[in-house]
Amino acid sequence: MTTVPAARPHATHEVLNQVPPLAGYDVADDPALLEAAGREGAGWDAGRLHELGLLAGAADTQEHARLANEHPPVLRTHDARGHRIDEVEFHPSWHVLLGTAVGHGLHAAPWADARPGAHVARAAAFYVWSQAEAGHGCPVSMTYAVVPALRHAPDLAQQFEPLLTAAAYDPGLRPPAGKAGLLAGMAMTEKQGGSDVRAGTTRAEPAGPGAGGPHLITGHKWFCSAPMSDLFLVLAQAPDGLTCFLLPRVLPDGSRNAMRLQRLKDKLGNRSNASAEVEFDGALAWPVGAAGRGVPTIIEMVSATRLDCVLGSAAGMRRGVVAAAYYTAHRQAFGKDLIAWPLMGSVLADLSLESEAATTLAIRLAGAAGRAGRGDAAEAALLRAALPAAKHWVCKRAPLHAAEALECLGGNGYVEESGMPRLYRDSPLNSIWEGSGNVTALDLLRALRRQPDTADALAAELALAAGADRRLDAAARRLETSLAGLAGAAGPDAEYAARRLAGQITLALQAALLVRHAPAAVADAFCASRLGGGEGAAPGGPGVPFGTLPDGTAVGEILDRARLVPR
Ligand SMILES: Cc1cc2nc3c(=O)[nH]c(=O)nc-3n(C[C@H](O)[C@H](O)[C@H](O)COP(=O)(O)OP(=O)(O)OC[C@H]3O[C@@H](n4cnc5c(N)ncnc54)[C@H](O)[C@@H]3O)c2cc1C
Numbered sequence: 001m002t003t004v005p006a007a008r009p010h011a012t013h014e015v016l017n018q019v020p021p022l023a024g025y026d027v028a029d030d031p032a033l034l035e036a037a038g039r040e041g042a043g044w045d046a047g048r049l050h051e052l053g054l055l056a057g058a059a060d061t062q063e064h065a066r067l068a069n070e071h072p073p074v075l076r077t078h079d080a081r082g083h084r085i086d087e088v089e090f091h092p093s094w095h096v097l098l099g100t101a102v103g104h105g106l107h108a109a110p111w112a113d114a115r116p117g118a119h120v121a122r123a124a125a126f127y128v129w130s131q132a133e134a135g136h137g138c139p140v141s142m143t144y145a146v147v148p149a150l151r152h153a154p155d156l157a158q159q160f161e162p163l164l165t166a167a168a169y170d171p172g173l174r175p176p177a178g179k180a181g182l183l184a185g186m187a188m189t190e191k192q193g194g195s196d197v198r199a200g201t202t203r204a205e206p207a208g209p210g211a212g213g214p215h216l217i218t219g220h221k222w223f224c225s226a227p228m229s230d231l232f233l234v235l236a237q238a239p240d241g242l243t244c245f246l247l248p249r250v251l252p253d254g255s256r257n258a259m260r261l262q263r264l265k266d267k268l269g270n271r272s273n274a275s276a277e278v279e280f281d282g283a284l285a286w287p288v289g290a291a292g293r294g295v296p297t298i299i300e301m302v303s304a305t306r307l308d309c310v311l312g313s314a315a316g317m318r319r320g321v322v323a324a325a326y327y328t329a330h331r332q333a334f335g336k337d338l339i340a341w342p343l344m345g346s347v348l349a350d351l352s353l354e355s356e357a358a359t360t361l362a363i364r365l366a367g368a369a370g371r372a373g374r375g376d377a378a379e380a381a382l383l384r385a386a387l388p389a390a391k392h393w394v395c396k397r398a399p400l401h402a403a404e405a406l407e408c409l410g411g412n413g414y415v416e417e418s419g420m421p422r423l424y425r426d427s428p429l430n431s432i433w434e435g436s437g438n439v440t441a442l443d444l445l446r447a448l449r450r451q452p453d454t455a456d457a458l459a460a461e462l463a464l465a466a467g468a469d470r471r472l473d474a475a476a477r478r479l480e481t482s483l484a485g486l487a488g489a490a491g492p493d494a495e496y497a498a499r500r501l502a503g504q505i506t507l508a509l510q511a512a513l514l515v516r517h518a519p520a521a522v523a524d525a526f527c528a529s530r531l532g533g534g535e536g537a538a539p540g541g542p543g544v545p546f547g548t549l550p551d552g553t554a555v556g557e558i559l560d561r562a563r564l565v566p567r
Pocket of ligand 1: 185186187188189190192193194195196223224225226267275429432433434435436437438439
C-alpha cells in the first residue's frame with residue numbers, strides 16, 4: 001500500500017488584494033457640498049449634515065439599503081376573504097430608510113421653517129442621505145414638491161400642510177387628518193402619454209352642486225410611484241378643462257377611496273420603491289387651483305421635483321466617485337495602488353470634476369429656489385433657464401459617470417455586492433421622469449423665448465465670473481450668440497438647438513461657479529476639458545469618455561481637494 005501524504009492547508013482560500021467594505025464614513029465630508037451650502041445660506045446646518053452623513057455611511061444603513069432592494073415591495077390587491085385592499089407591503093428596511101429621511105425633515109420641513117437657507121439645508125441633507133439609497137427618495141421628493149402646488153387650495157393647505165411638514169413617519173392607510181405625518185405622490189402619466197399631459201383621458205365630475213367641491217375621478221394612470229402615500233395630486237379632465245385635484249387614499253370616514261392598484265412596474269432602476277399602475281373608479285378628490293388650470297398648478301410640483309432630480313444625480317455621482325477612489329486606493333495592480341497609476345488618477349480626477357460641478361450647481365439652484373420662493377424675481381428668472389438646463393444635462397451625464405465609476409472597480413464593479421450595479425441601473429431615471437430629456441430641453445427653449453428676462457438673468461450670473469478665465473469668457477460669448485440666434489430660428493432648426501443650449505448653459509454656469517469658488521486646479525481643469533479651446537484640450541469636450549483630461553492637469557490636487565477617500 002502506498003503512503004497517503006498528510007493533508008495540506010488549502011492555500012486557495014487565502015484572500016489577497018480584495019478591498020475592505022467602504023463603511024463607517026461621513027458622507028457629508030464633501031468640500032464642494034459644504035462650501036456651496038455655506039455660500040447659499042445653510043452653514044448653520046453643518047452639524048446636522050455631518051450627523052446624517054455618518055448615518056448614511058454606516059454599515060447598518062448600507063445593509064438596510066441592500067435589504068430594501070433585495071426584497072422588493074409586494075402588491076396585495078385583496079385580503080384573504082376577497083375584499084380589495086390595494087396595499088403594497090414593503091420590507092422593514094424600507095421603513096427604516098424612509099423613517100430616517102422623514103425624521104430629519106427631508107420631505108417637507110423647510111416649508112414650515114422661516115429661516116433663510118432652510119431649503120438649501122434640506123437640499124444638502126437630501127443629497128447626503130440619498131447616497132445611502134436612492135429609491136426611497138422618490139416619496140421624499142414628491143412630498144417636498146406637493147406643498148407649493150397645494151397652496152393653490154388654501155383650505156386644503158391649511159388642513160394638510162402641518163401634517164406634510166411634520167417630521168413624523170406614520171405609515172399605513174388611515175384617514176389623513178388623524179395621522180402624525182403624511183406623504184404625498186402624484187399621478188399625471190397615462191397609458192397614451194406622459195409628456196403631453198393635456199391629452200389625459202381621466203375624467204372628473206362634480207360630486208355635488210358647485211365646481212369648487214369634491215369631484216368623482218374616473219380613469220387610469222400608467223405610472224404612480226409610492227402608491228402607499230396618503231395624498232396624491234392627480235390631473236383630470238373636469239367640465240372646465242384639465243384640473244389638478246387632491247385625492248386621499250383613505251376618506252375622512254375611514255373608508256378606502258376608490259383607487260385600485262392594478263400592478264407594480266418591473267423597473268430597471270432601484271427595486272426598493274414601488275411604482276404602480278392605478279385605476280380610479282369614481283374616487284373622491286378635491287380641486288387644487290382654478291378649474292382648467294391643472295398644468296400651471298401641478299407645474300409647481302414638477303419644478304420642485306426637477307430640482308431633486310439634479311440633486312439626486314449629483315448625489316449619485318459623488319457616491320460613484322467616492323466608491324471608485326476608495327477601491328482604487330486599496331487595490332494594487334502591477335505593483336502599485338491603482339489610484340497611483342497616472343491614467344487611473346486622470347479618470348478619477350475627471351469623474352471628480354463632473355461630480356463637483358454637479359454638486360455646486362445643484363446647491364446653487366437650491367439657493368435660487370429658496371430665494372425665488374421669498375419673492376426674488378432675478379433668482380426666479382435664473383431658475384427658469386438654469387433648472388431645465390441642469391435637469392437635462394446633469395441627469396444625462398449621470399449614467400456615463402456611473403458606468404465609468406463602476407469600471408474603476410473592474411469586474412467587482414459589475415457584481416451586485418459592490419453596490420455599483422444599483423447605482424448604474426438607477427442613473428437614467430432622473431432624466432426620464434418629470435420631463436424626459438427632449439421635453440426639458442424644449443421647456444428651456446420656451447422659457448428663453450417667452451420671457452426675455454430669463455436670458456438676462458443668465459447673463460448676469462455669468463458676468464459675476466467675467467474676466468477670470470478666457471475659456472469661460474469665450475463660452476459666455478458663444479452662448480450669447482446662440483441665444484441671439486434663437487429669435488431668427490425657424491422650422492426644425494428652432495428645436496435642434498434645445499439640447500445644445502441645455503449643455504452650453506449648464507457648462508457655462510458650472511464653470512462660472514467653479515472659477516469663482518473652487519480651487520484653481522479644479523476650475524482650470526474643468527474649463528480646459530469642458531469648454532474646449534486650450535492647448536492639449538480634449539478634442540470633443542464633454543462628449544468624449546472620462547479620463548481624457550488635457551496634459552498638465554493637476555490630477556493630485558483635484559483628487560486631494562475632493563477628499564474622495566474617506567478619512
Ligand atoms: C420609475 C418611474 C417612476 C415614475 N413615477 C411617476 C409618478 O409617480 N407619477 C407620474 O405621473 N409619472 C411617473 N412616471 C412617468 C414619467 O414622468 C413619464 O414616463 C415621463 O414623463 C415621460 O412620459 P412617457 O413615458 O409617456 O413618454 P412619452 O411622453 O411617450 O415620451 C417618449 C419620448 O419622447 C420624447 N418626446 C415627447 N415629446 C416630444 C417632443 N415634442 N419632441 C421631441 N421629443 C419628445 C420624450 O422626451 C421621451 O423621450 C414615472 C416614470 C418612471 C420611469
